[in-house]
Amino acid sequence: xxxxIYFWSFVLWLAGSVFLPACSKxxxxxxxxxxSKISYPDARFLVLSDLHxxxxxxGTSGTAFQAYMNRDRKLLAQxxxxxxxxxxxxTGEAADFxxxxxxxxxxxxxxxxxGVTRRLRPLLASGKxxxxxxxxxxxxxxxxxxxxxDKTQPEPxxxxxxxxxxxxxxxxNGALARDSHSLSYVTEPVKGLWxxxxxxxxxxxxxxxxxxxxxxxxxxxxxxxxxxxxxxxxKKHKAVIAVLHHGIxxxxxxxxxxxxxxxxxxxxxxxxxxxxxxxxMTFTGHFHAQDITYTDIPLNKxxxxxxxDIETGSLVTAPCPYRRVGISGGKAxxxxxxxxxxxxxxxxxxxxxADNVFNxxxxxxxxxxxxxxxxxxxxxxxSRQISAAYVTHxxxxxxxxxxxxxxxxxxxxxRFIAWYQxxxxxGWVTDLPPSDNALTIDLATGAVE
Numbered sequence: 001x002x003x004x005i006y007f008w009s010f011v012l013w014l015a016g017s018v019f020l021p022a023c024s025k026x027x028x029x030x031x032x033x034x035x036s037k038i039s040y041p042d043a044r045f046l047v048l049s050d051l052h053x054x055x056x057x058x059g060t061s062g063t064a065f066q067a068y069m070n071r072d073r074k075l076l077a078q079x080x081x082x083x084x085x086x087x088x089x090x091t092g093e094a095a096d097f098x099x100x101x102x103x104x105x106x107x108x109x110x111x112x113x114x115g116v117t118r119r120l121r122p123l124l125a126s127g128k129x130x131x132x133x134x135x136x137x138x139x140x141x142x143x144x145x146x147x148x149x150d151k152t153q154p155e156p157x158x159x160x161x162x163x164x165x166x167x168x169x170x171x172x173n174g175a176l177a178r179d180s181h182s183l184s185y186v187t188e189p190v191k192g193l194w195x196x197x198x199x200x201x202x203x204x205x206x207x208x209x210x211x212x213x214x215x216x217x218x219x220x221x222x223x224x225x226x227x228x229x230x231x232x233x234x235k236k237h238k239a240v241i242a243v244l245h246h247g248i249x250x251x252x253x254x255x256x257x258x259x260x261x262x263x264x265x266x267x268x269x270x271x272x273x274x275x276x277x278x279x280x281m282t283f284t285g286h287f288h289a290q291d292i293t294y295t296d297i298p299l300n301k302x303x304x305x306x307x308x309d310i311e312t313g314s315l316v317t318a319p320c321p322y323r324r325v326g327i328s329g330g331k332a333x334x335x336x337x338x339x340x341x342x343x344x345x346x347x348x349x350x351x352x353x354a355d356n357v358f359n360x361x362x363x364x365x366x367x368x369x370x371x372x373x374x375x376x377x378x379x380x381x382x383s384r385q386i387s388a389a390y391v392t393h394x395x396x397x398x399x400x401x402x403x404x405x406x407x408x409x410x411x412x413x414x415r416f417i418a419w420y421q422x423x424x425x426x427g428w429v430t431d432l433p434p435s436d437n438a439l440t441i442d443l444a445t446g447a448v449e
């Protein structure tokens with residue numbers, strides 16, 4: 001009887017951890033402008049995501065902070081050094097602007113937001129524009145805390161209006177248009193190129209004492225505003241790139257089944273809307289993986305448009321990446337750069353970061369397995385394989401092993417767990433096209449080189 005209870009409890013846990021407002025326009029034969037007509041100006045830019053900056057004055061010792069870190073895989077204590085190292089590298093790069101696709105802070109702490117802007121200002125001083133959007137961690141977050149010994153204390157978070165004020169120099173003050181329903185805006189960092197900076201977060205649903213909402217959505221009002229801006233861009237012959245925190249398409253098989261909260265609600269509707277106006281590239285974050293995927297969206301019986309979701313991994317989670325994008329001659333070249341050393345650790349940082357995410361994932365998997373009565377001796381047989389698959393996906397350009405999960409030596413209960421997790425583990429080691437870290441996109445056709 002107990003085994004049956006564990007069985008159904010485990011099924012419910014897995015189902016729970018699985019990780020449409022209609023557009024006003026249905027794409028069809030009355031497309032406003034042939035998508036192939038859009039011309040992209042030459043531009044160079046960098047992309048950062050999921051900085052999760054943490055001001056260490058909020059506490060880095062004691063049992064309360066350690067308890068948090070036992071449930072986390074981010075390099076919070078080193079986040080300041082990592083960001084400063086990345087900014088120093090980027091100030092020396094030839095770039096017109098930088099996109100930052102959300103989760104700027106650990107959990108929306110006001111002091112952390114101020115720390116982020118101080119450390120991003122050298123980019124402005126170097127002549128680069130910085131364009132930010134919020135992530136699910138950043139606003140009205142009930143988990144904004146200070147850690148003191150074995151206790152936590154509430155730490156002031158920020159409101160939407162405070163976010164706009166704090167990041168005024170990082171996109172909002174120079175906006176060409178603003179959405180009255182969200183913190184979304186349009187800016188033009190390079191003549192002829194509009195950035196559609198979208199706020200996809202549900203912070204208005206957060207309440208004190210409750211877990212913050214992880215998933216993302218766009219309201220009917222925001223969707224209507226997006227379409228009005230896309231129509232205006234076509235009228236003025238502007239190319240458009242979108243940036244938001246949540247993914248707009250699956251990045252691995254079974255992505256929506258297991259981790260739906262990492263995809264935008266009604267992402268198919270949003271993708272179709274963007275594609276119908278010729279948007280080719282969307283930059284996202286949230287899942288902390290260095291991954292690029294695309295979908296060919298049918299616009300009518302004879303025409304389809306290829307839309308790319310270019311996800312950038314977390315700066316504070318191995319492999320600690322950022323992206324470099326160069327648009328020239330109607331093609332976009334995308335490359336990846338990684339933070340492999342910081343002042344306090346030198347070159348040892350790369351191995352430390354890799355060990356942190358691998359061991360952190362093993363620890364989280366073992367905690368779940370303990371809850372479902374898997375013995376301590378059996379746990380490493382599967383938890384290390386789960387972690388290896390996850391880490392493989394974070395790095396991108398996955399190479400699928402001959403056996404995504406090896407069940408040799410598993411007991412009956414562990415075999416069931418492996419069977420139920422099979423699609424997720426195989427999904428993480430399955431690389432959907434195209435390449436993730438280096439590729440060239442023909443912006444007229446969507447072809448990949």
